[in-house]
Amino acid sequence: MTAPAHIAMFSVAAHGHVNPSLEVIRELVARGHRVTYAIPPVFAGKVAATGARPVPYTSTLPGPDADPEAWGTTLLDNVEPFLDNAVQALPQLVEAYADDVPDLVLYDITSYAARVLAHRWGVPAISLSPNLVAWEGYEEEVAEPMWAEPRKTERGRAYYARFTAWLAENGISQDPDSFAGHPARSLVLIPKALQPHADRVDERVYTFVGACQGDRADQGDWQRPAGAEKVVLVSLGSAFTKQPAFYRECARAFGDLPGWHVVLQVGRHVTRAELGDVPARVEVRDWVPQLAVLRQADLFVTHAGAGGSQEGLATGTPMVAVPQAVDQFGNADMLQKLGVARHLPAEEATADRLREAALALVDDPEVARRLKEVQAEMAQEGGTRRAADLIEAELPGRRRSRDLPFG
Secondary structure, eight states: OOOOOEEEEEOOSOHHHHHHHHHHHHHHHHTTOEEEEEEOGGGHHHHHTTTOEEEEOOOOSOOTTSOGGGGOSSHHHHHHHHHHHHHHHHHHHHHHTTTOOOSEEEEETTOHHHHHHHHHHTOOEEEEESSOOOOTTHIIIIIHHHHTTGGGSHHHHHHHHHHHHHHHHTTOOSOHHHHHHOOSSEEEOSOGGGSTTGGGSOTTTEEEOOOOOOOOGGGOOOOOOTTOSEEEEEEOTTTSOOOHHHHHHHHHHHTTSTTEEEEEEOOSSOOGGGGOSOOTTEEEESOOOHHHHHTTOSEEEEOOOHHHHHHHHHTTOOEEEOOOSTTHHHHHHHHHHHTSEEEOOGGGOOHHHHHHHHHHHTTOHHHHHHHHHHHHHHHTTOHHHHHHHHHHHTSTTOOOOSSOOOO
């Protein structure tokens, strides 16, 4: 039995970065640890429901329900806000924890201030990654080509100079790329099946614990309508939902298929009027309890975010992957390589192509077989309990083998 400790988690106000950690936090609290969770107020209630104590701080990032256009369109548009947020959050967090330094820090990969704090406090830090991680050769194959042009610009040079100076002010000599992309220790909250080049990931640093989903009963339930022979869920997650034209194509693709029922989650930036005439079998919602729907669905049309992808795998649901941004393109490719999905680029996602992909997937015994295999592999990764075991193993004075059994 591990003695209780103070464990502090740090994250940003984004569903895809908070949700993956919640069950791990709930488990740590259940084991008797005192857990604090630094988070903007919009997520305080969700954090408090785990039993952890929210430590609110002011964020400068676009909120979880912000228009996707608030993030801009370029690489620098996407990364600068996280540095800006970390720089302004750090003094707030220093003050909040002045008299309550934790024994160990957990942090989302975008919470740069947390890693700085752990360095200043001299306590262990563990990254909780909600998506893919770097593999041996990642810099040469992905990062360097991606950054080649931005680094030549005045704006790009200014970003790196500011990041480097901020780290130096806090006694950290690492370069920004290494600091942000190479944690000392990381738990990866996705199935290994979704990780590109998994055989080249340093497992001395990264441990794949897989999905940590919980029962989600607090999100409500969903009932399959009587007479629905096939159910398809269409969801682009929480961030990239302003896609009325895509939703219209989905309604056309599936709305008139005999016996099919469509659950169309459109988010908060699309109105019913923008969808035009919607067939009676199409259920339009701003939000749905996704896991509850997927447990009864026959098909999932998804943006292939890390959370949605692993939920589709965990529930054994074939997927049509229509990626919108960032890591979703790689996830879509991985799902297709696994034999459980079709990757359909957004510009090709017409009603005809969507219907064609769907009919090729549902009721295919080979797709069903591959989904069962992946589900079995995921069950072996250990999920929430193994994540908590490994976190406890890193507590000061209590380090044990990282290859702990679980069951």
